[in-house]
Amino acid sequence: MSLISFFPDWMLTHGAAFLVVVPLIAGAIAAILPKRQIAAALTVAVSFICMLTSLLLVLQIIDGQTINYALGGWDAPHGIAYVVDGLNAPILFLISAIGFLVSVYGMPTIIAEVEPKKRAPFYAAFLICLAGLLGMVVTGDAFNVFVFLEVSSISTYSLVAMGASRDRRALTAAYNYLIMGSIGATFFVIGLGFLYMETGTLNMADMAVILREMEGGSRVSEIAFGFIIVGLGLKLAMFPLHTWLPGAYAHSPSMVTVFLASTATKAALYLLLRFVFTIFDVSFNYVFDVEIYLLAGLGMVGMILGSLQAIFQTDIRRVLAYSSVAQVGYMLLGVGLGTAAGLTAGYLHLMNHAVIKGALFMALGAFWYRYGITRVTDFNGLSKSMPWTMGAFTLGGLSLIGVPFTAGFTSKFRLVEAAFLKGWWWAVAIIVVSSVLAIIYIGRLLLAAYFQSPPEVNGHVVAKNEAPLLMLIPMWFLVLLSIAIGINADIMVDLAEGAASVLLPISAGATP
Amino acid sequence: MAKQKSKMAKAKLSDEAREAKERVEAHPMAVPFLWLGRKSVQDNFIFLPLIGLIITIVLGLVFPPEHEAPWDFFASWAVIGFCAYSAVVFSAEPLFKLLARDENYYGEGSDNG
Amino acid sequence: MADLLLHLNPGFYFIFAGILCALLPVNIVRKSLLVLTPVFAAFMIFQIYGAQEVISGVISVGPQELITLRIDRLSMVWGYIFCLAGVLNGIYGFHERCRITDSSALIYMGAAVCGVFVGDLLSLFIFWELAAISSVMLVWMGGEGAYKAGIRYLAIHVLSGVLLLAGAVIYGQSNGGDYTFGNIGIDAPGGKLMLIAMGIKCGFPLLHNWIQDAYPKASITGTVILSAFTTKLALYALARGYAGTDILIYIGALMTVFPVFFAVIENDLRRVLSYSLNNQLGFMVCGIGIGTPLAMNGVAGHVVADVVFKGLLFMSMGAVMLRTGTAKASELGGLFRSMPYTTVFCLIGAGSIAAFPLLSAFVTKSMIISAALYSAENSHAIKDWIVLAMLLFASAGVMEHSGIKVPYFTFFAHDSGRRVEEAPWNMLVAMGLASLLCIFFAFPWGGYQFLYSLLPYDVKYHPYTGDHVVFQLQLLFAAMLAFAFLKRIGAYPHERRAEILDFDWTYRKLGLGIVHWMSEMWTRLSVNISRVSMRLIKGTGQKFYHIFSPAGTMSQSTPSGFAAVLTAGMLVVTLIFIYIGAS
Incomplete structure (x- = not known):
């Protein structure tokens, strides 16, 4: 705990609020900044501060404590409470750390992808999005979740739309995302409304207590649950509700794609965990039913169909986007297993996937940055023209497949183990099949990159042109992190087990 | 009779002519063995296994099998060998009709030759 | 250090x-x-x-x-x-x-x-x-x-x-x-999975x-x-x-028999040898299934012999391919004129795999066949005798594809007219060494004893007994006679170029076809779905939709209107689940 002593005292007490307020205010400032460089520097600095703050939060809760922070001194249930526990602290750190890496990574790409006069607003939107994501994870108030959900979503729509100067289709994608996101948010808030009607409170902890007293409540809370599940399912790109995702990932600026892929769906998944396990409870029949059949079932359907669709894509970002749909399926399967081992595995996969996909999308951004590559066929000979970036992509891809000694392997392996423990043999089979499909869609990219020769322009083989260091460093950081997790995942597993013990307070101790 | 003889002589002559030509092209170590290519040698090859078979069948009487299978007798393996071999060869034609396809059936091109 | x-x-x-x-x-x-x-x-x-x-x-x-x-x-x-x-x-x-x-x-x-x-x-x-x-x-x-x-x-x-x-x-x-x-x-947990894994590899x-x-x-x-x-x-x-696992006996016996039929019609001699490899593996799998010390010794010994003689055969075909550019039986023939050393080495390899006395498989394969015979003698079970019969049949089959077909069509048969160089010296050295080993492993005075001393069990077994030599020779001579006889009466099939279908047809053709068909259907289906959904939206949402969605991009991403309908559908499904769960 000596690390904590490096932080000032006020941060120990106010860290939770500080984490949200700083990027929010910085976002407002960035919007009016005249120069891109200042806005970029501000973003890097702010996201770095956020990362440190969330690290502090993780350190504070690592031995099972919970931080309750009453915003403005107004105690819950009347005021808004921020609650940090083993479940959301790692997500907070994940979001802010990815935010920091992405803002470093974004410095070169933004110049290439966003019109000059939109760059400062771009950073503003990014910071507000960061604040929204952090806010919806940190808050312990259900309505506050909705507010931050909208804050992050609306800023994301504009971030996606700013890809328009690169690719006009970004506008459609953003529009699709806007419609779908709004529907999701509406469903979510309708669900909250029903829940408020039933329990008379908006504080999550209170809701949980009241719902347990009512033993699940009446039809009203059942309907509320349904709306919330579908609303969040849309946000986290649960299969058939994922249709907004490929477009949004494919056409937004590289930096946004990385950020969205690594954080946005993860935050929504966190909310799903929070609602299914702590506000509602799996001991309620209807929750159990939805968890076992709907979440796990759709998760597995998503794993297979998402992977299949990834195979048939021609746009590389769409390949990875559909792969994300499949990976969300893995996490949902872990959630659907409902055991401590399953939740640990799902949570671990959530974090690992953020690292892996972050690295992969960073590499794709670099390919675009140097050669304008968007199609699978453009991969020919990339191992020769961009060896370092391709190396990162390769390691990330192997990790995504789940080759031993990579992060993807650790979490998939745990998921397989958890499925075995539960006796879900067919789930294991589906994991294996989906991994084989992953070999195919990653493999064909790697084959093209390593076994084809680079294209020729005017009779000359395209020259080697490596990505700038500012892009390579965050990319390789994530790649090496994924390898490190693959070799020794103890820290990650501890965090995931901590999260699982928040979700299943009783059984987590019993089944390691 | 005479006709046949002259045919044989002709064949021998052509063998010699062919071998003289081959002697020039062939590997020096192969030169003493060029007679292996003669039609008469190939035709009469059948006597080698035939004689061997007769000898071993006779020997089969001298050395009866120590561990007998139900079907074993002094020439059992000869029968097995002949029948099995013929069965395999006779199965080739119907199998070929059933299974053979154009060489580029899988569309991957022929790998060699 | x-x-x-x-x-x-x-x-x-x-x-x-x-x-x-x-x-x-x-x-x-x-x-x-x-x-x-x-x-x-x-x-x-x-x-x-x-x-x-x-x-x-x-x-x-x-x-x-x-x-x-x-x-x-x-x-x-x-x-x-x-x-x-x-x-x-x-x-x-x-x-x-x-x-x-x-x-x-x-x-x-x-x-x-x-x-x-x-x-x-x-x-x-x-x-x-x-x-x-x-x-x-x-x-x-x-x-x-x-x-x-x-x-x-x-x-x-x-x-x-x-x-x-x-x-x-x-x-x-x-x-x-x-x-x-x-x-x-x-029967151990996971045992079947691992057996399949190993089964794939062998x-x-x-x-x-x-x-x-x-x-x-x-x-x-x-x-x-x-x-x-x-x-x-x-x-x-x-x-x-899996030593002594019964099912392996039958798998092994089947494995010795079926490649024989493919090898006889296959034209590519390297593929013939691959079938032959499969067939030899069958003997060893069968031996593992029998699992007695004698059988296991036979397996280990046959592995040693097989690596050498199968390597030798592949080497000789490789040498031919290097020089002529093909390994197709229909394109080869008469090569003994140009590659005499390779011919001799190939014949030694062929004799070894066919288990001629004094050549390696004679001392190793016989252990497996003897073990099968002994276990049939002990059990008197009809199935064990059938296994033995299959092994004998396959032994004659080996003679067909590896013992006769490979050397005959390459080096003898009809002269293809190809006059090429002898194989490079290093290939000849490798093949020569392998040939020597084939002879050494079966050498009656010290050779096979050395091989047996390496084997995992101490079992007394004498390959050179009178009856064994005589009956093995009967089998081989009878097979050769059948070859010469069938050749003479013109019943022996000619080599023809063709792709021979095997079980891989299911995934190379059928499976691929199904996947293609499915992706085709998927495309059509998704086009139709979007068309149907477009019709549904017509009237209310269409104008709104048209303003914001340029026609070109519509085909590339799923229309959000459709997705919205999907979301509503999801809600209904979820509520049904909840309803069932709650009641």
Whole structure:
């Protein structure tokens, strides 16, 4: 705990609020900044501060404590409470750390992808999005979740739309995302409304207590649950509700794609965990039913169909986007297993996937940055023209497949183990099949990159042109992190087990 | 009779002519063995296994099998060998009709030759 | 230092050398490494292994202990023969200048040696996969036609590895975390999965296609190298884990018989040899199934003999291919005129595989057949006699495809008119050494005794008894007579160029067709769905929709209107689930 002593005292007490307020205010400032460089520097600095703050939060809760922070001194249930526990602290750190890496990574790409006069607003939107994501994870108030959900979503729509100067289709994608996101948010808030009607409170902890007293409540809370599940399912790109995702990932600026892929769906998944396990409870029949059949079932359907669709894509970002749909399926399967081992595995996969996909999308951004590559066929000979970036992509891809000694392997392996423990043999089979499909869609990219020769322009083989260091460093950081997790995942597993013990307070101790 | 003889002589002559030509092209170590290519040698090859078979069948009487299978007798393996071999060869034609396809059936091109 | 080397799995030397080769631009150094590494590794095996089982090199990875070195009488045989094959292959490939082949061959051999000498299932899995990944390079070096075959090869082998891992995990977990690789048995938890994994790698019927698919398409040296290791590693795993498993007897017997029929109609002689490989593996699988000490000795001995004579046959076909550019029976013939040495070596290999007395398979295969005979004698069960009959049938079949077809159509038969050079000296040396070994292993005065002294069990067995020699010769002479007779009456089929369908048709044609059909249907379906959904939206949402969605982009992403309908549908489904759950 000596690390904590490096932080000032006020941060120990106010860290939770500080984490949200700083990027929010910085976002407002960035919007009016005249120069891109200042806005970029501000973003890097702010996201770095956020990362440190969330690290502090993780350190504070690592031995099972919970931080309750009453915003403005107004105690819950009347005021808004921020609650940090083993479940959301790692997500907070994940979001802010990815935010920091992405803002470093974004410095070169933004110049290439966003019109000059939109760059400062771009950073503003990014910071507000960061604040929204952090806010919806940190808050312990259900309505506050909705507010931050909208804050992050609306800023994301504009971030996606700013890809328009690169690719006009970004506008459609953003529009699709806007419609779908709004529907999701509406469903979510309708669900909250029903829940408020039933329990008379908006504080999550209170809701949980009241719902347990009512033993699940009446039809009203059942309907509320349904709306919330579908609303969040849309946000986290649960299969058939994922249709907004490929477009949004494919056409937004590289930096946004990385950020969205690594954080946005993860935050929504966190909310799903929070609602299914702590506000509602799996001991309620209807929750159990939805968890076992709907979440796990759709998760597995998503794993297979998402992977299949990834195979048939021609746009590389769409390949990875559909792969994300499949990976969300893995996490949902872990959630659907409902055991401590399953939740640990799902949570671990959530974090690992953020690292892996972050690295992969960073590499794709670099390919675009140097050669304008968007199609699978453009991969020919990339191992020769961009060896370092391709190396990162390769390691990330192997990790995504789940080759031993990579992060993807650790979490998939745990998921397989958890499925075995539960006796879900067919789930294991589906994991294996989906991994084989992953070999195919990653493999064909790697084959093209390593076994084809680079294209020729005017009779000359395209020259080697490596990505700038500012892009390579965050990319390789994530790649090496994924390898490190693959070799020794103890820290990650501890965090995931901590999260699982928040979700299943009783059984987590019993089944390691 | 005479006709046949002259045919044989002709064949021998052509063998010699062919071998003289081959002697020039062939590997020096192969030169003493060029007679292996003669039609008469190939035709009469059948006597080698035939004689061997007769000898071993006779020997089969001298050395009866120590561990007998139900079907074993002094020439059992000869029968097995002949029948099995013929069965395999006779199965080739119907199998070929059933299974053979154009060489580029899988569309991957022929790998060699 | 020297002490440390005694705890190091000898396979690692190959892997180090392989990595070194990948970096070395000097051909001669690479070639020396290729020949010397196996020699050194064999020497180290000799140093490490005295008389007792050696277990060492235990590494802890997390909570798991990996035993990286275990040498006992069973694994020792495989270790030595792999080193021997390594030397032969090194010499055989001496003329080739290819860094990828050299390094991947070494890593592949190292993976096989490591796999044989590790003591737990998890390490076995690692080298199992390493062997697959490194060897696919050898397939790919075969040129254009080999690419897709290589992909299939890789996919099948990775699948085998995944199954092995899954089985190992189930097995280990049910054993309380003990992953030691000993006798597993088919009834153990995870036992069936691992059996299938090994079955894929050693070519069980219907799982065998990768052999005939990939081996004939690999490069000339690649095929020779491939033929020695992958399947033998799998055999080792079977012998270790499943000795005496009854089902293997029948699988093995079936495996000896079915390739015979494919080999007789196949035109590509390297593919004929691949079927022949499959058929020999059948004998060994059958021996493992019988599982008596005599049978296991037969298996180990036959592995040794098979690596050498099958290597020799592949080498001779490789030499022919190098010189003529083809290995198709229909294109060859009469080559003894140009390649006399190769002819002699090929004949020795053919005689060995057909088990002529004084040639290697005679002393090894007979142990397996005798073991089958003894077990049938003991049980008097009709099925055991059927197995024996199948083995005898297959022995005659071996004579057909490897004993006669391969040498006859290449070197004799109708003169193709091809006049080529004799094989390069290094190939001749490798083939000569292999031929000598074929003779040595069956040499009645000291040769076979030496081979038997290496085998895992102490069993007295005398191959050169009067009845054995006589009856084996009966079988072989009768087969030759049948050949000559059928040839004479014109019943022997001509060699014709064709692609022969095997079980791989199901995935290369049927499966691919289904996938194509499904993707076609999927496209049509999604077009239709979007059309239908467009119609539904017409009226209310369409105007709104048209304002914001440029027509060009619509076909590229699912329309949000449709997605909205989908969301509503999801809500209904969720509520139904909740309703069922709550009531």
